[in-house]
Amino acid sequence: MTIQTSHNPLGPGFDVPGSEMRYREAFNKTLGEELRRDPDVFVMGEDVAGGAGREHLGIIDSWGGAFAATKGLIQEFGKERIRDTPISEAGFVGAAIGAALTGSRPVVDLMYFDFITVAWDQLLSNAAKNRYMFGGQGKIPITLFARSGVAAGYSAQHSQNFYSIVAHIPGLKCVAPSDAYTCRGLLAAAIRDDDPVIICNHKKLINMSSFVPDESFTIELGKGRYLRRGSDVTLVGMSYTSEVCRLAAETLAEHGIDAEVIDMLSLSPVDEDIVLESVAKTNRIVIVDEDTPRCNMATDIAALVADRAFDSLDAPIKRVTGPHTPVPYSKPLEDAFIPSPADVVATTRALLGV
Amino acid sequence: MEITPEKLRWIYSTMYRIRRFEEVLLEQTALGKSMGVAHTSDGEEAGPTGVCAHLTDKDWIGSTHRGHGHCIAKGVDTSGMMAEIFGKYTGLCKGKGGSMHIADFTKGMLGANGIVGAGIPLAVGAALTAKLKGDGTVGVSFFGDGATGEGTIHESMNLASIWKLPVIFVCENNHYAESTPVEYAVSVPDIADRAAAYSMPGVVVDGMDVFAVYDAAGEAVARARAGDGPSFLELKTYRYHGHYHADDPHTYRLPEEEELWKARDPLPNFERRVAEQYLMDDVEMERIRNAIDEEIQAAVKFAEESPLPPLEELYSDVYVNYSNSVLGLR
Ligand SMILES: Cc1ncc(C[n+]2csc(CCOP(=O)(O)OP(=O)(O)O)c2C)c(N)n1
Ligand SMILES: [Mg+2]
Numbered sequence: 001m002t003i004q005t006s007h008n009p010l011g012p013g014f015d016v017p018g019s020e021m022r023y024r025e026a027f028n029k030t031l032g033e034e035l036r037r038d039p040d041v042f043v044m045g046e047d048v049a050g051g052a053g054r055e056h057l058g059i060i061d062s063w064g065g066a067f068a069a070t071k072g073l074i075q076e077f078g079k080e081r082i083r084d085t086p087i088s089e090a091g092f093v094g095a096a097i098g099a100a101l102t103g104s105r106p107v108v109d110l111m112y113f114d115f116i117t118v119a120w121d122q123l124l125s126n127a128a129k130n131r132y133m134f135g136g137q138g139k140i141p142i143t144l145f146a147r148s149g150v151a152a153g154y155s156a157q158h159s160q161n162f163y164s165i166v167a168h169i170p171g172l173k174c175v176a177p178s179d180a181y182t183c184r185g186l187l188a189a190a191i192r193d194d195d196p197v198i199i200c201n202h203k204k205l206i207n208m209s210s211f212v213p214d215e216s217f218t219i220e221l222g223k224g225r226y227l228r229r230g231s232d233v234t235l236v237g238m239s240y241t242s243e244v245c246r247l248a249a250e251t252l253a254e255h256g257i258d259a260e261v262i263d264m265l266s267l268s269p270v271d272e273d274i275v276l277e278s279v280a281k282t283n284r285i286v287i288v289d290e291d292t293p294r295c296n297m298a299t300d301i302a303a304l305v306a307d308r309a310f311d312s313l314d315a316p317i318k319r320v321t322g323p324h325t326p327v328p329y330s331k332p333l334e335d336a337f338i339p340s341p342a343d344v345v346a347t348t349r350a351l352l353g354v
Numbered sequence: 355m356e357i358t359p360e361k362l363r364w365i366y367s368t369m370y371r372i373r374r375f376e377e378v379l380l381e382q383t384a385l386g387k388s389m390g391v392a393h394t395s396d397g398e399e400a401g402p403t404g405v406c407a408h409l410t411d412k413d414w415i416g417s418t419h420r421g422h423g424h425c426i427a428k429g430v431d432t433s434g435m436m437a438e439i440f441g442k443y444t445g446l447c448k449g450k451g452g453s454m455h456i457a458d459f460t461k462g463m464l465g466a467n468g469i470v471g472a473g474i475p476l477a478v479g480a481a482l483t484a485k486l487k488g489d490g491t492v493g494v495s496f497f498g499d500g501a502t503g504e505g506t507i508h509e510s511m512n513l514a515s516i517w518k519l520p521v522i523f524v525c526e527n528n529h530y531a532e533s534t535p536v537e538y539a540v541s542v543p544d545i546a547d548r549a550a551a552y553s554m555p556g557v558v559v560d561g562m563d564v565f566a567v568y569d570a571a572g573e574a575v576a577r578a579r580a581g582d583g584p585s586f587l588e589l590k591t592y593r594y595h596g597h598y599h600a601d602d603p604h605t606y607r608l609p610e611e612e613e614l615w616k617a618r619d620p621l622p623n624f625e626r627r628v629a630e631q632y633l634m635d636d637v638e639m640e641r642i643r644n645a646i647d648e649e650i651q652a653a654v655k656f657a658e659e660s661p662l663p664p665l666e667e668l669y670s671d672v673y674v675n676y677s678n679s680v681l682g683l684r
Contacts, residue, residue: 050533051606062533062606086503086539087470087531115469118504153390153441155452157468293676293684316679323684325672329452330441331389333668347680 018213024206026180027069027145027187031107033216034191035077038105041191044083044092045109049074052084066111067147067206093119093144097127097196100142107191110146113200114160127196128171139194145187148176149202149240150290150327150338159327161239161291164300166198167268173197173221174268176239179210182265185219193221202240222269226278230260233284233348236275236301238264241288241339248288248344255345257352267297275301276309283314286348288339293321318347355569362633365407365564367642369399369621372423374650375432376595379422379439382654383599389441392453395423397594400620401526402427404567405494405587408575414462414480415494416473419454420526420593421466424496430458436653442660449663450671470531471504473497474523478510481521481578492520492578500531502545511552511586520578522571523549523586526561528593533606549586561589562618565627 021029035041048070050062064071074082085092089110096106110116116123127140150159166174173195177183183201190197227242228249237245242263249259260278264271279285285305289298298319305317320339328334357365376396383392395402398420406415406427417424425435430446438445439453446458457465464480467473477495484491501507502525514521525545529536542548549556555574560566567589574585592615596603603612628634669675669683678684 046531047533052534052538054535054606057608059606059608066532084534084538086534087500088503088505090505091503118469118471153388153452155390155455155468156450157454158391293678318680319678320681321678321684323668324674324676325668328450328663328668329390329447329455330449330663332662332665333450336665336668343681350680 016213016215018211020209021180021212022207022209023177023180023183023201024067024069026184026212027201028071028073030184030187030216031069032073032076034188035073035081040103041105041107042081042083043070043073043107043109044085044096046085046087046111048109049079049082049084052079065109067201069109069145089115089118090122094122094126096142097122097140100140101130101138105141105191107143107145110144112158113146113148113162114157116146116162116198123172123196124169128169131195132171140196141194142196143190143199144196145199145201147203147206148200149204150322150334151203153329153331153334154203154327155329156326161200163200163238163267164291164296167270167297167300171196172268173266174200175221175266176200176202177265178205178237178239178242178263179208180212181210182219184212185217186221186265188216189218189221192218197221200239204240205243219265222266222271224262224264224266224271224274226274227261227263228259230258231282232258233286233352234260234262234275234278234282235344235348236262236264236285236287238267238289238297241290244339244341244344245288247341248348251341251345252348255349255354257348257354259348264297270300272304272308275304279305279309280312283312284351286318286320286344286351288320288344290322290339292324293319294324296321315351318351320344320347355572357568359633361407362628363642365403365568366624366634366639367646368403368427369564369624370643371432371646371649372396372399372402372426373621374646375422375426375435378650378654379436380595380599387658388439388453388599390452392439392599393420393597394595394599395420395593397615398423398526398528398561398591400564400567401524401561401589401591402496404564405522405524405571407568408571409462409492409494411460411462412489412491413494414464414477414491415496416464416477416480417466417496418473418498418501419466419468419470420498421456422453425456425458425463425466428463429461430456430463432650433653433656434458436657437660440657440660441662442657443663443667444656444660448667450667471497471501471506474501474506474510478514478519478521481514481519482517484520485517490579492522492575494522494524496524496526498531499525499527499529499536499540499545500534502548503539511549511554511584514584515552515554518581518583520581521584522574522578523584525586525588526591527588528591530593530597530607532597535606544588546586546588554584554586556586556588558588558590561591562615562620562623564620564624
């Protein structure tokens, strides 16, 4: 089934069998289903099995990936399809692209989003350009997933939110699930899609639980969803900042402000319609992005609104982002880096003058 | 190779300092004192010690995510290191880097690095400066077995070879990259064999024996200082703990294997050898150990009592800040 994302799964009318589960469990369950469904799907990355080649020592499955996304899958699918790699991101991402061009559907665990830079030339020059520059001959059904986001002292080189870099490139898709439910639907959609898709799994989301349908389903790539309907202001979030917006909206309600919350889900392609539809109603917008402030997703969405919805605006477009710095280690500095619900509340109240 | 009594004492102190630092850090991490991930190097002390015994503060080293031993062997202050890992303002990087990003440029320590393979070209660059300035210094790159899967090591070795740079590539083969065993991930039995492809000497060294490391590194450093170009050392070694503070290594390696390596522990190995040859006695070694135990306890106390970084530090050390209309600097 394909689920309409504009439909709030937690609200009335979402009546399918399912259960509460963690984001990471939903990822693991869905990956297993896709491997079962299509024999061309395989997974590779560092430590996706772990302890590789040590069956003679009784070691079959160790880490199952850095966030246990592949835990237990090697027992069912074997080490050909759950393939450990050396630390060679440029090599194995490039090999995944080559495999995708020739009939496979690779899923690659990049571990941390930051490491995308090591494989970047392969993604930029091969994956993104191939279909277009060769006149549409090939397709590149590759899915990359990685942990993203600022949390837990991961510091400058393991915390970045590079989605705007990906969104900048024609030919690459990028999704940022915000809970277990959207993780399940977007992962299945990414694997079945014929273009390269990069999935950002925020560190703060992967242990959170939410309702997930039992039956396999996809969420259409390129569509956002409403997390809350409201009339006074539009709050736009993506990845973990969707949760930040949801929390901020609850506080704003106590101040008599009725906020609408959009969860972007897809960052490339970006759902322009949902943003324009909401702003046409609320006439105000606050965009919340954990990335640094220059050339990020918030800037891009702000430009969209300035260009196509200027006449419906009653107030300036506001962005809440991280500062223009690398991510610091020490907890008080890290806390100050992260856009908080309080920042969103303060910005929104200033915007509405209440 | 000749070792002065003074150097012997330095070697023992350095290995023991690394051991205690890592053990105490793990205890402190379990108490929640560290603010992030810590990769410890106990078991691997002989490598950084035997190599850095030949270096001065003017020589540069590049390091890895598992960098505490490299720092200590290069003379970096343990209080500043502990404070950095505790996220304090008195840390070597003001609490902005953490365990994976400790650096001390005054000691020729170019920084731990969170990106596997990313530190290697930096040591090549230091060697390039040394060659251009003709100042007789060398660059040393420490990296793991896992890092040899990255393109940077191959590119760096070729550069160092064609430019005849004074650089020493030191591969600390601790037999695992996270949970992945080296025999799975590396195409040759000895990584040092790859040195031949870049026309430089490649030597396999017992990385649990500080004298073996000292000798091999001495030759490589002398070769570099003499202008004869790069060398490659592969130190066969073992990390005693998990990949990082919370990793259980028994999901991918057997306790029996750990015991075999621990039987060759570099510290008792050293103690036995110097006692046999009447070079240092038990009383002296105990005095050294006691002093270092106190030093590390003092480092913990210093780190604990130090202040957190002030908020302004979020915005320092970048060339520009921007303002947000509501939130101030952003
Ligand atoms: C480019 C990159 N890929 C992957 C990682 C994740 N990672 C951190 S340490 C590590 C293993 C490194 O193994 P090795 O080089 O042998 O060093 P050791 O940890 O054994 O000291 C991996 C895969 C990383 N930090 N950077
Ligand atoms: Mg290793």
